[in-house]
Amino acid sequence: MGSRLLTDTFPAMGSTCEVALVGGDEALLARARSRVEYLESRWSRFREDSEISRLNRRPGKAMKLSVDGYLLVDRALEGWRLTQGRYDPSVLRAMEAAGYDRSFEKVAQVQPAGDEAQPAPGCLGIVLDSRHRKVTLPLGVGFDPGGIGKGLAADLVLEELLQDGAAGACVSLGGDGRMAGEPPEGGWRVGIGNPYDESQLLAVAVLADHGIATSSRLIRRWSTGGMAKHHLLDPRTGESIDNGMDAATVIAPYAWMAEILTKAVFVAGAREGAELLRGLGVAGLLIEGPDAVRTAGPFRSFLAPVDAAA
Numbered sequence: 001m002g003s004r005l006l007t008d009t010f011p012a013m014g015s016t017c018e019v020a021l022v023g024g025d026e027a028l029l030a031r032a033r034s035r036v037e038y039l040e041s042r043w044s045r046f047r048e049d050s051e052i053s054r055l056n057r058r059p060g061k062a063m064k065l066s067v068d069g070y071l072l073v074d075r076a077l078e079g080w081r082l083t084q085g086r087y088d089p090s091v092l093r094a095m096e097a098a099g100y101d102r103s104f105e106k107v108a109q110v111q112p113a114g115d116e117a118q119p120a121p122g123c124l125g126i127v128l129d130s131r132h133r134k135v136t137l138p139l140g141v142g143f144d145p146g147g148i149g150k151g152l153a154a155d156l157v158l159e160e161l162l163q164d165g166a167a168g169a170c171v172s173l174g175g176d177g178r179m180a181g182e183p184p185e186g187g188w189r190v191g192i193g194n195p196y197d198e199s200q201l202l203a204v205a206v207l208a209d210h211g212i213a214t215s216s217r218l219i220r221r222w223s224t225g226g227m228a229k230h231h232l233l234d235p236r237t238g239e240s241i242d243n244g245m246d247a248a249t250v251i252a253p254y255a256w257m258a259e260i261l262t263k264a265v266f267v268a269g270a271r272e273g274a275e276l277l278r279g280l281g282v283a284g285l286l287i288e289g290p291d292a293v294r295t296a297g298p299f300r301s302f303l304a305p306v307d308a309a310a
Helices: 026-043 051-056 067-082 089-097 104-110 149-163 255-268 270-280
Strands: 005-012 015-022 062-064 127-129 134-136 168-173 176-181 188-194 197-207 210-216 221-224 227-230 247-252 283-289 292-296
Touching: 005 026, 015 026, 015 149, 026 051, 026 067, 026 149, 026 168, 051 067, 067 089, 067 127, 067 149, 067 255, 149 168, 149 176, 149 210, 149 255, 168 188, 176 188, 176 255, 188 210, 197 210, 197 283, 210 255, 247 255, 247 270, 255 270, 255 283, 270 283, 270 292
Parallel strands: none
Antiparallel strands: 005 015, 015 168, 062 134, 127 134, 168 176, 176 210, 188 197, 210 247, 221 227, 247 283, 283 292
């Protein structure tokens, strides 16, 4: 446990990326930063030349993707099936209709007009050819990597850091992260913020080989036509979710899984969402208000006293 902890923080994927290494070196940190930036360049729907943007411009036509790009789509469809459609990566056109058609900082600046809400078409018509790494999107279907990209990037980068010699690592993108291997003194500790007061923590989770993600409807907000919007849409309606849920944190084996499950429990609502998490054997913290906090699965087993945060 005496290994030196090395860290790096930089902007990526519309948020902040934090990388921490035990038993690594500066070269590994630089490699991690380069890898995150590469994945963003391939996956971002806000870059015209990204692989995902090119896929979305080719409806009805099979397109061969890179190993990373194909994995992104494959995991997203797995998440859609796992949550019975509550997480839905075909929500892209609904996002655009809601006004989220550019990076969030630009959305917040221009307050877009938006269009009439439209439901997500679902993923049944998306064709995957694993042998040739080809994906075909049906006409009218767009793929949105926003609900899974940060988590999958954290998983990929962490696994590569361990393969390349780090004894332990933690990779977090905007709070969606993965940690594994030898922890620093006191363990891998992740603060879970109070969605109503940024200066406070609700809890601290002590993790080992886990992914963790948090979603909140109280951030990434904008207005269209005088109506408040946020980025968590119900794929059944295309409308911003307003069912009493304010925030959700999920702890799962992988960050991509934790990320899609936070979206799914928002769609499901607190009670049904807690049942979904319990059925999958993962842990969650579902928040409907300052005095309405519900845990699911083995969440309490991960908790440390808030004042023990590293």
